[in-house]
Amino acid sequence: MTSTALRRFNPYWMLVLPVTAAVALLYIAPIINILFLSVTDPQPGLGNYQKLVESDTLIRLIWTTIRVCLITTFFAVSLGYLVAYTMMHALEGQRRWMLSILMISFWISVLVRTFSWLMLLGRTGLVNETLISVGVISDPIAFVRNEVGVLIGMVDYMIPYAVLPLLANMRGIDPRIMSASRSLGASNLQTFVRVYLPLTKPGVIAASLLVFISSLGFYITPAILGGGKVLMIAEYISVQLLVTVRWGTAAMLASIMLISVLLLMYILNRFMKLGTIFGGDVR
Amino acid sequence: MQESETGTRQGPSQYLKMESSGKKYVRHGDLVLQGLTKKFGSFNAVDSINLTVRNGEFLTLLGPSGSGKTTLLMMIAGFVDPTAGQIILDGSDISNLPPEKRNFGIVFQGYALFPHMTVEENIAYPLEVRHQSRSMISERVKEMLDLVQLHGLGSRYPRQLSGGQQQRVALARSLAFGPRILLLDEPLGALDRKLRVEVQNELKDLHSRTGTTFIYVTHDQDEALSMSDRIAIMDRGQIVQLDGPTALYENPVSVFAANFLGKSNFVRTTIMDIDKTGMQFRTGDFLIRQKIRQSGLAIGNKATLAIRPEKIRILDPSKSEKFNNSTNAVIRRISYFGNVLEIELVAPSIGEITASVPAWQFQGSHSPGQSVTLCWDEDAAVIVRDDDAVGET
């Protein structure tokens, strides 16, 4: 028994041992600590979790978070689909350009992008000023410091995250399948609805879950563009930690988020092997 | 299996001329290509092709990789816009019609089945997009499944089928709506040898049962020879020769055509004499006599003779009586192919010659280094155009 186990043991695992140990120590241990805190602070028991059904603030907080994330997911994936589709059908050179622009937007800090929206859409921002000077409106439109602002900022940030899994999916589709559909008598529209859309379903699901999961943790964008009116879970946790110092509640919310994300990842993995989302084949 | 030849001894080049000028031969259902051209940049992928595809025939486009077969087929299908020329069906130019309006079935290489639909749904698809009634669709699907012998597999998904079965689904799907013409782009490319032969026979059978015009692309010469009514040999975007399999094999017009369809020996000669029964050629000191009558040639002209390897006979020099067109040679190499032996010879008078002989007859009786006599009959050779030496004749 031991000899076969020994033979199975691959010595190269020793190489990744230090890193594995570091990850366990610095990453997994704190997470377990948080799970632990959520059932021990301020006193042992499920008191923290009970608040989820008792506290109106918490219920509203979670509902807001889910709503904002769902709407963000819907728009980011829809727009991302358009972008990915266009990229797939663009000429080779154009596609490279589009991909570069997409990657650049990945690298711009979320803080910079959020402030840019504030400057563009604020009461005295570029858009309102222009509209007023042209005479289309007399009072500035409230684009930001409300939920709409948060949504604009989040959708903008999440589009590239939606595009990449969709692109990977669309790349894996044999274009001859669409040609076959046309040759069989289907119009362009029929081909899209009956063939292309169903074939991109795995991409849409993967993109949706990815965007939704990433949106759950948004902190800076709701804080700045929401003007204090849109409280999402990440910001609330930070307030609990830093201002009101109720670590038990914060730990409970963090645990809930963690568990939801893991659950969604599990579903995501069932639809699309995680490794293939950022490139590679669909199957 | 017999091909419909038109005037057995009609020269292929004459045939091409008839094609290009042949409006009077067009019948209902014939597909006429006139000066069809596709340029990618300044490169002519398809170069001014004139071709009439007869209603109900099995026409094969045969050519090496990159000769423009797929491009030509996709122009006929409507997926590639011609740079110039016309595609005419029943008197009207269809070159601007979108693919879905042409009613041509296409079987793509790799089949292009809808992976998210079952076999039945795949076959029903062309009928559904034409808004046929449900009862009519299910009846037709059953009929098609019978036709390609796939009953009982209707509820499977394409990935649950073998290559040959997928192939048949693709066929059933593209035949379900009764296409005017079926276009097939190397449909057997992904199948193994044995299955290929099987599906070839099925295809041929399907063709005769449906009576649909088949335009078939391949670069497999055996496939082309065994299935087609006519074969168009393509090279660099042009049709080099168009004829029935036998005529094409027996009377290649050029070195390229002779080499692409089968193998051939080439002997470069000068014409020495022309009389009523044939011609005499000379290469070096060796005189060749053939019963060839071809106009446009005169004594002193250069002529390249093509002789198929199976028409070369090998004789024992001690026993051989005097044959026409016979010369001494030495065996250089013998390759075994199961059914035939390929014997490479060097003849001092004409150079390298390959002979192909039945293996059962020659197995073991000859070996490299041996001196033999080779000869061929007076009707074995044909004069071909020498592509390598353009403008020499």
Ligand SMILES: Nc1ncnc2c1ncn2[C@@H]1O[C@H](COP(=O)(O)OP(=O)(O)OP(=O)(O)O)[C@@H](O)[C@H]1O
């Ligand atoms: N979209 C395109 N852009 C540029 N050149 C092309 C394009 N499509 C085809 N070609 C060129 O046109 C020529 C003919 O291509 P085509 O695909 O018709 O060849 P084929 O005879 O089908 O070859 P194969 O047997 O390899 O399939 C090739 O040289 C190819 O490189």
Ligand SMILES: [Mg+2]
């Ligand atoms: Mg091709």
